Amino acid sequence: MSTPESMTSPTLVTRYGAPKRRPDRRGRRLTIVLGLVLAIVATGIVALVLNRPTLTPKDLGFSVHGPSSITVDFDVAVPSGMRGRCAIQALDERFTVVGYTEVDVADTDAAPGTAHRVGLRTTSLAVSGGVDRCWSLP
Structure with missing residues (x-):
């Protein structure tokens, strides 16, 4: 069984790269808020385009x-x-x-x-x- 120390050994880091960090709580919140803002803006644009009167x-x-x-x-x-x-x-x-x-x-x-x-x-x-x-x- 491997331990966390063995995952960061210089040989493994050289071969596979350093382990990726997970985003912290603040980063996840910011990503969710930005996604919601973009979804609201996209919905507004689609609503304006679809409701425009046509000839x-x-x-x-x-x-x-x-x-x-x-x-x-x-x-x-x-x-x-x-x-x-x-x-x-x-x-x-x-x-x-x-x-x-x-x-x-x-x-x-x-x-x-x-x-x-x-x-x-x-x-x-x-x-x-x-x-x-x-x-x-x-």
Whole structure:
């Protein structure tokens, strides 16, 4: 059976390293408090991100006017007091983006959703067009 003195002999320390010290009570308390603070901060950040209102776009249709232009119709629901921007794109038959623009949108008192018609210039014949995504502006 080994004794604590034998665990710190110079031969064993050289071969395996010195035995590790356990943190004292103060160190453990500090680690627990820091962990709780970090957990509370992370929960607050997640709650803010998940509860943020979002813009909800809906494609209504598109009209191809030839190899150089397309018109895209879409509707977007913007929460009250919020401004946003939507990315509109036109795609060719290989799903390559051939036209792109961004449109600012804002809430209106008239209706929950606002219809928009946007003309895009294209680099080749588009076969579809619509909203890629919308995001809020500060």
